[in-house]
Amino acid sequence: MFKHLNKDLPASVVVFFVALPLCLGIALASGAPLFSGVIAGIIGGIVVGSISGSPLGVSGPAAGLAVIVLSAISSLGNYEYFLVAVVIGGALQIILGFLKAGVIGYYFPSSVIKGMLAGIGIIIFLKQFSIAFGLPDDFEFFDYNLKAMVENIILAWETLSYGTLTITIVSIAIMLFWSNVLEKKHQIFKIIPGPLVAVIVGVSYKLFIDDASLLGVSDSNLVVVPVPENFTDFINQFTFPDFSIIGSSEVWVIGFTIAVVASLETLLSVEATDKLDPRKRVTPTNRELFAQGTGNMISGFIGGLPITQVIVRSSANIQSGGRTKMSAxxxxxxxxxxxVFIPDLLNLIPLAVLAAVLFIVGYKLAKPALFIEMFKIGKSQFIPFIITVLGIVFTDLLIGIGLGLASGLITVLYNSLKNSHFLHQEDKEGDGKIVEMTLAEEVTFFNKGAILNSLNTIESDSDLKIDIRKSKFIDYDILEILNDFSIKAKNRNIDITIISELGEFKNPPSYKKFFNLKSNY
Incomplete structure (x- = not known):
């Protein structure tokens, strides 16, 4: 873990600056105490990071759970009751790990995972505009109504903070110049991360530019971290679960929901992170579920939000050159x-710097080149990809993934219909044709229509050869079709020959019995 400290140390600083506002923002969106997001970030890094087998994954509070958390706190009545659900969710995740449920993540197609990354990247990018312009948190640039969107843009231009916009532009310029030019000039520029330089410049700007001037930055556009006055005040920020509600079925339902959703998001992030890993290392998913469950139990016990592996921080870690779990x-x-030690200093960081970091992270996840690449691969990959992207952007993460999986399944079924068999025809002496039908390795009821259509096109007085040597499984429905067709074949003078490992059988009396013989063989 210490072998690549020269890479992991600067990467950890970048991830820290990305994670800090996310921890606070997700806590705010969840209707939970702000400090709960920081607790989840700390537990996600130290506890989950230590136990996990993921070399580059970073865990912490997840935006995908914010709506569930907000609803659960409101439903249960107070935050202390909700923490019981977090502990229960963590325990259930540990059980899932022991049951080896981690394989679920491997059943998600590559197109859906890439679509998830691109969709998250677009959302990250779009969400930063109000921060980048120094507008209120609830300001919405984008609207389905084009007229309303134009009005929003005009309003934004009239009320923007020139100081905040300046910091955003300067920060992006620093990071792009750092990564595209300076890092190629000398090794020192790879050790010192560009985002850290942007933060230093942003803090300096805040200190030296008068807030009241045109280019000033107001306190509302700065990071807000709770500032404890003493150690007792710091300890008092922790909240502990109230287990008097443990007998309620509602808290168990919420705990189960947290376990399922957090596990699914983690497994998808693991798959995505492994794909982004330049060394293509594979994370042990069952161990990951155990690590996440342990982290959630501890987080719940001391007042933290639910934890998942998070693709935003993980991708920032990878893009910053992280090599091992030490960076997390x-x-x-x-x-x-x-x-603990510098909350006042953190509160001098302009949010615009963090928005600039996330602009670049979002762009890298959703590069136009990725969309072009997926389009060139073909419809079977592009359709699930773009449906996942649109679903995530216009609904939410889980719905988008569900739509992507559904479209991927439909694509597979459609291709299965086309690939159930291969048909070759040639003329024979006299009337009719010699028809060779080679069945695929697996032929299921989905293929009934395609096979039946092919059989119905065979001319009278033909010789039909059905090759099942490659077939490992033929569904009962297919055997019924062949049985029914054998009756029609006699009336149309079609001779049928079955070719298998056992030899060639002309006009077998029963395809069902014959295939049972083949299976036993």
Missing amino acids: ILHAVWLLLAV
């Missing part, structure tokens, strides 16, 4: 040290 652990150490 260290980012949590920085979170802990920061909120």
